[in-house]
Amino acid sequence: xxxxxxxxDATNRFASFDHHDASLDYDQIWTRYRxxxxxxxxTYSQEHGGFWVMTKFEDIVAAGSTxxxxxxxxxxxxxxxxxxxxxAIDFDEPxxxxxxxxxxxxxxxKVVKSLEPDVKDFIRSRLTRLVANGQADFVAELxxxxxxxxxxxxxxxxxxxxxxxxxxxxxxxxxxxxxxxxLARAPLYALMKEEYEKNSGxxxxxxxxxxxxxxxxxxxxxxxxxxxxxxxAVAGHETTLHAVGNLIYQLALDPSLQQRIxxxxxxxxxxxxxxxxLRAPAQxxxxxxxxxxxxxxxxxxxxxxxxxxxxxxxxDPDRFEDPESFNPxxxxxxxxxxxxxxxxxxxxxxxxxxMRTLLSELRELPTFELxxxxxxxxxxxxxxxxPSRLPIRFLQ
Numbered sequence: 174x175x176x177x178x179x180x181x182d183a184t185n186r187f188a189s190f191d192h193h194d195a196s197l198d199y200d201q202i203w204t205r206y207r208x209x210x211x212x213x214x215x216t217y218s219q220e221h222g223g224f225w226v227m228t229k230f231e232d233i234v235a236a237g238s239t240x241x242x243x244x245x246x247x248x249x250x251x252x253x254x255x256x257x258x259x260x261a262i263d264f265d266e267p268x269x270x271x272x273x274x275x276x277x278x279x280x281x282x283k284v285v286k287s288l289e290p291d292v293k294d295f296i297r298s299r300l301t302r303l304v305a306n307g308q309a310d311f312v313a314e315l316x317x318x319x320x321x322x323x324x325x326x327x328x329x330x331x332x333x334x335x336x337x338x339x340x341x342x343x344x345x346x347x348x349x350x351x352x353x354x355x356l357a358r359a360p361l362y363a364l365m366k367e368e369y370e371k372n373s374g375x376x377x378x379x380x381x382x383x384x385x386x387x388x389x390x391x392x393x394x395x396x397x398x399x400x401x402x403x404x405x406a407v408a409g410h411e412t413t414l415h416a417v418g419n420l421i422y423q424l425a426l427d428p429s430l431q432q433r434i435x436x437x438x439x440x441x442x443x444x445x446x447x448x449x450x451l452r453a454p455a456q457x458x459x460x461x462x463x464x465x466x467x468x469x470x471x472x473x474x475x476x477x478x479x480x481x482x483x484x485x486x487x488x489d490p491d492r493f494e495d496p497e498s499f500n501p502x503x504x505x506x507x508x509x510x511x512x513x514x515x516x517x518x519x520x521x522x523x524x525x526x527x528m529r530t531l532l533s534e535l536r537e538l539p540t541f542e543l544x545x546x547x548x549x550x551x552x553x554x555x556x557x558x559x560p561s562r563l564p565i566r567f568l569q
Contacts, residue, residue, distance in 0.1 A: 190218040190226055192251075192457050192480065192555040199549035202456075202558065206485035207497070215469045221252040224459070224478040228485035230492040230509065232468060236460060236481055237513030240265060243479060245516060248461035250354065251478055251555065257355050260400040262458075262516060269515060271388045275401050276519045278386070279327045279378045285523045288326060292527055295322055296534050308544045308566040311421050312414070316563070319527060320413035324406060329377025330368050337364060342407050346554040358403055365402040369395070413524045415454035415550075415559025416510075420528055423448050423499055424535070425543045425565055430499070435536045443501040445528045450508035451499055456484035456558055458512070483509035484558070539567045 187209060191197070197205065206228060209216060214229045227233055236243040246265045247258045258264060261272030299315045321335045341361050348357035355362070372379035382401065386393040393401075424431050433440055460479045465472065473479065486509045488496040493503070511518035518524070544566035552558055 185213065185216060187213055187216040187226065188219045190216070191220040192552050193221075195551045197551055199551075199558065202484075202552065203488075203497070206482065206488060209482070210485060210489060215471055218480075222478075224251050224480050225473060226480045226482060227468070228482045228489070229469075230486040230489040233481050233483060233486045233509055234513055236479065237516070240515050242463055242466060243460035243481075244463050245269070245460060248478065249458050250349070251459040251480055253459070253461075253478065257396070257400070259354060260397070260404050262404065266515070267389075272397075272401065273519060275382065275386055275388070275393065276405060278381065279405070280520050280523055282522060284327075285526055288323070288523075289526060289530065291326065292319075292323070292530050293534065295319065296527075296531050300534055300538060303565075304538055304567050307569070308564065311563040311565050312418050312560055313562070315531075316417040316421065316560070317410070317414050319417060319531075320410035323413070323523070323527070324409050327378060327409070328368075328402075328405065329372055329375055329379045330406075334364055334368050338406050338410060342411065343553070345407075346557075349554050358407075361403050361406065362399055365399050365406065366395075369398055369402060408518075409520060411553075411557050412454045412518065412520070413527060415557055416449060416524055417528060417531065418560035418563055419452035419454060420445065420448040420531070421565065422547060422560055422563060423452070425541060425563075427499070428540050428542070430501075431535070431540050433501075434532055438533070438536060440501055441529050441532045442525075443503075443506060444532060445525060446506040446508065447499055447501045447503065448528075449510040450487045450493075450506070451497075452559070453484035453487055453508075453510040454559055455510065455512075455518075455556055456552065457482050457556055458516075483512065539569055541565045541567045 190205070209226060209228045215232065216226050218224055218226055227236065244265055245263060247253060247263050249259070249262045261269045261276065264272060296315070296319065299318065303309050303314055317339060321338060324330055324338070325332060325335045341364065345357045345361060368379055369383055373383045374380055382393065382398050386398070388397065430444070434444065458481050460481060462473055462475055462477045462479065465475045490496050493505070511521040543564065545564040547560050547564065548562040550558060550561045
C-alpha cells in the first residue's frame with residue numbers, strides 16, 4: 174500500500190492517534206498498542222501534521238540501526254521541535270557523539286560502580302522509614318527522591334535546585350506540544366544556568382563542564398552546556414522515576430514474585446529487565462526520513478516523520494511469547510526500553526543498578542501490597558509513562 178492510499182484511507186481508524194492526548198490513559202495506551210500491532214503495525218496518523226507509527230520490534234530495530242536513514246536531527250519530538258534542538262537526542266553524527274561524550278563523563282561505568290554503596294544506603298534508609306510507617310506513597314517516598322538525589326551526586330547540583338526539577342519538568346510537558354521546546358523549558362534553562370555559573374571552579378561535573386569540557390577541540394559554549402544540563406536533568410530523573418514505580422507496581426500485584434526474589438536472588442536482573450520490557454518508562458520517540466524507503470510493502474517518503482513505539486515493540490507477539498504477561502524466566506530478555514542503536518540511553522547502566530539495588534534491599538523486608546488505587550500519568554510530553562502515585566503497605 175503506497176502513501177497516497179494509506180494517508181487518505183478513510184478506513185484507517187488509527188488516523189487520529191495522538192500520543193499527546195491526555196485522555197489516552199495508562200490502560201488505554203496498552204490497548205491501543207495491542208490494536209496497532211494486530212491491525213496496522215505501520216499506520217499513518219494525521220495528527221500534528223502527519224506521521225507514521227511503527228510498532229513491530231523488528232522494524233524498530235531496523236530503524237534504530239540505520240540512523241543515516243532515520244534521522245534524529247531536530248526530530249525526536251512529534252510535532253517537531255521548532256527551536257534549538259536538545260542534546261544529544263536531536264542530533265545526528267558527528268554532533269550526536271560529541272554531545273554524548275559530555276553525558277558519558279558523568280555516567281562512566283566506573284562512576285556508576287563507585288556510587289553503588291551510596292545508592293544502597295539511600296534506598297535502605299528510605300525503605301526503613303517506609304516499613305516503620307507501614308503505609309506510604311512509594312512514588313513520593315522513594316521512586317522520585319532516588320533519581321533526584323542521584324542527580325545531585327552526579328553533577329554537584331544543589332538540593333534546592335534538584336527539588337524544583339519535577340514540578341518544572343511536568344509544567345514543560347504540558348506546554349511542549351504547543352510551543353517550542355526552548356520556551357516550554359525556559360524555567361529549566363534558567364535554573365541550569367544558575368547552577369552552571371555558580372559551580373565554576375568546583376570539583377564536580379558542573380565545574381568540569383564549565384571550565385574544562387570540549388567539543389570538537391574547542392571549549393563547550395554556554396548554550397551547549399545548558400542544553401546538556403537540561404537534558405540530563407529531565408531524562409536523569411524521569412526515566413528512573415517511572416521505571417522504579419513500574420517495578421514496585423508489578424511486585425505489589427504479585428506476592429509470589431516477591432517471594433521468588435527472597436529465595437532466588439539470582440533472578441533479580443531478569444525481574445528488572447522484564448519489568449522494563451513490559452512497562453517501558455520511555456515509550457515513543459520520533460525520527461525523520463532522509464530518503465524514500467519501503468517498509469511492509471508501504472512507501473515512506475523522504476521527509477516523512479516516523480514515531481518509533483518502543484513500548485509497543487516490547488509487546489510484539491512475533492517477538493515475545495504471551496507478550497502481555499510478566500515472565501522473568503523468558504529466554505530472550507532483549508527489549509527496546511532504553512532505545513536502540515546510537516541513541517540508546519546513556520544512563521541505562523545507572524538505572525539498572527538502582528533497580529537491582531532496590532530489589533536486593535527489598536529481599537530483607539516484609540511483603541507489601543497496594544494500599545489503595547494507584548494513579549498513572551498520561552504520556553508526558555508524548556514519551557514518558559508510569560505511576561504518579563503508588564500507595565503501598567507493608568504486612569508486618
